[in-house]
Amino acid sequence: MATIAENIDIIHAKAAEMDEIVIQFRAAKAEMDAAEAEIRQLRPVSEPSRAYQERLAFVALDAMGRPSLDGLPLIADLAVSAWGAPVDEVTE
Template sequence: MANIATNIATIQTKAAEMDALIGQVRAAKAIIEAAEAEIRQMRPKSEPTKAYQERLALMALDAMGKPSIAGDRTMAELAASAWAGVA
């Protein structure tokens, strides 16, 4: 069993790692949202959207809120299936 000082050090180290991940998520989310916005502008209004299209960034945020759920499809898998066959 670790002592208090060791636990505090662990928390501080992991908090710094989380800060870095949050920065990466924010950057990726902004890029995804910009790409989705461009797609919305370019697509014909009559073209139906498939599941997960234009909402991937929101789904990623939801997945981070429930990290203990195992077996969910990854964001990469969702993106690949959502955009398969779309040009």
């Protein structure tokens, strides 16, 4: 069994790890938000959104905050399911 001081050291170290994860999450979310906004501008207005489109970052946040969701599909898999593979743009 760890001492109180050892447990406090663990808490401090893990808190620093969580800070780094939060920074990475915010950066990834900002990039996803920008890409999704650009897709909305580029795609035809008549094309409807599909499941998980424009909400993947919130699904990821939910998965981090709720350990009971362990075992659900990975966010990367949901992204492929929602958006499909990248499509080559047609240039005229």
